[in-house]
Amino acid sequence: MLIVMNAGAGEGHVAGVTAAVAELGFEARAIPGAGRVAIGVVGNRGYVDDTAIMRLPGVDEVIHVTKPYKLVSRDFHPEDTVVEIGGLKIGAGQPPVVIGGPCSIESEEQMVAVAREVRRRGGHMLRGGAFKPRTGPHNFQGLGAEGLRILYAAGRAVGLPVVTEVMRIGQLELVARYADMLQIGARNMQNFDLLKEVGKLDRPVLLKRGMCASIDEFLAAAEYILVAGNSRVVLCERGIRTFETATRNTMDLAVVPLVQSLCHLPIIVDPSHATGNCRLVTPMAAAAVVVGAHGVMVEVHPEPARALSDGAQSLDFPAFENFMEHIDHYCRVRR
Numbered sequence: 001m002l003i004v005m006n007a008g009a010g011e012g013h014v015a016g017v018t019a020a021v022a023e024l025g026f027e028a029r030a031i032p033g034a035g036r037v038a039i040g041v042v043g044n045r046g047y048v049d050d051t052a053i054m055r056l057p058g059v060d061e062v063i064h065v066t067k068p069y070k071l072v073s074r075d076f077h078p079e080d081t082v083v084e085i086g087g088l089k090i091g092a093g094q095p096p097v098v099i100g101g102p103c104s105i106e107s108e109e110q111m112v113a114v115a116r117e118v119r120r121r122g123g124h125m126l127r128g129g130a131f132k133p134r135t136g137p138h139n140f141q142g143l144g145a146e147g148l149r150i151l152y153a154a155g156r157a158v159g160l161p162v163v164t165e166v167m168r169i170g171q172l173e174l175v176a177r178y179a180d181m182l183q184i185g186a187r188n189m190q191n192f193d194l195l196k197e198v199g200k201l202d203r204p205v206l207l208k209r210g211m212c213a214s215i216d217e218f219l220a221a222a223e224y225i226l227v228a229g230n231s232r233v234v235l236c237e238r239g240i241r242t243f244e245t246a247t248r249n250t251m252d253l254a255v256v257p258l259v260q261s262l263c264h265l266p267i268i269v270d271p272s273h274a275t276g277n278c279r280l281v282t283p284m285a286a287a288a289v290v291v292g293a294h295g296v297m298v299e300v301h302p303e304p305a306r307a308l309s310d311g312a313q314s315l316d317f318p319a320f321e322n323f324m325e326h327i328d329h330y331c332r333v334r335r
Contacts, residue, residue, distance in 0.1 A: 001041040001048050002075055003028075006060040009037060013058025020056060024048065031077055036060070040076040042227065068216055069223035069263075071231070077264045083232045085204050086161035086180045088124055090234055090294050091266040096331055097295035099163060099268070100320065101127035103310035105147035108154075113302050115154035117317050121324040126151070126160040127183075127297060129309075130175075131167045145174060152178040163206055169197050176203050186210050186238055186273075189221045199228020208236045208270070211249060218255075219263055235259060235267040236297065239274030248276020248313065251284055256291045268295035272313040278304065281315060282323045289330045298323065 003017055014030055017039055021028035026043040041048070050062040065075045082091030090097050100118040105111050105128040115126050130147030143150070148164065155162035161180035166172055167188060175182060181204045188194055189210035198205055205225055209218045222233050237256065239249025251274035259267050269288035271281045285296040301307045301314040315323055 002063040003039040004060045005037045005058050007036045009058030069219040071226040072219050072223045072263050081264045097124040099125040099127050099297040100300045102301045103299050104129045108150050111150045111154040115158045119158040126155045126162045148178040195224035196228050199225040199230040204232040206234050208238050211241045238270040249274050256293050266294040269293045270297040272299040276313045286326050286330045
């Protein structure tokens with residue numbers, strides 16, 4: 001439920017509504033707007049009789065929100081959210097960001113080389129996997145804590161914030177010590193206990209869409225993080241599983257404008273995981289920028305043929321240079 005106050009409502013009116021909501025056993029969250037204040041009601045699991053609320057001074061209207069997500073919804077928060085990570089801003093009104101780096105952190109030499117290239121070509125953020133969820137248990141699982149230290153040092157050396165995946169609650173403290181942004185991968189999108197704990201941290205979160213998740217499920221997962229107290233969430237479309245086998249996943253570009261119409265959070269696209277083919281990464285990233293994505297995340301490796309994971313979808317350094325030229329061009333076209 002969303003309670004919209006009239007333009008003349010003051011702090012006393014808002015306090016009165018907040019108290020009335022609390023008496024009903026729910027939580028009220030004030031949402032300041034440009035012209036007036038709205039109050040979001042969370043905690044109700046069904047319809048709430050709004051008769052008493054409508055009679056309170058300062059109340060203009062009550063909107064019953066039926067979506068499985070509320071704080072994420074534009075009904076509750078009509079204005080766009082811009083997420084800041086170490087001075088970098090992601091969201092509406094900001095230039096599209098480029099997040100680049102290897103799928104897996106393999107060595108200090110590899111990570112430093114990639115960090116320098118991402119920085120040199122105009123990338124905005126550095127990525128790299130220290131803990132790797134892999135389909136097969138015998139595949140490379142990442143360097144763990146040592147990988148985090150390598151990623152952190154490489155990012156600081158070139159002046160780029162870093163993002164890496166956290167896979168379970170027990171890793172949160174360690175990963176948050178080194179990462180400027182925490183990534184929740186596709187396989188963990190509905191790990192609700194992990195989402196709740198991430199929501200308690202003072203770290204921005206990159207939430208990837210699950211490979212079989214609907215839009216409602218995707219946004220409901222983000223809701224878990226916001227309900228826990230963390231509104232600094234960036235969504236990421238990384239392709240979904242369909243009947244098609246020519247690409248690793250099916251890249252759902254329609255999700256970008258659709259999510260933007262439903263939700264106030266920024267959304268970026270990962271064409272590397274979506275296509276699984278390095279030749280498709282640049283054109284699909286350009287398409288993502290054209291349809292309004294707030295950024296793209298791509299995999300970059302000095303020698304993709306020797307990568308310990310996802311080499312087929314990784315850009316080598318010349319390909320990344322070409323990628324950045326295309327992205328710059330389409331950013332200008334969008335403006």
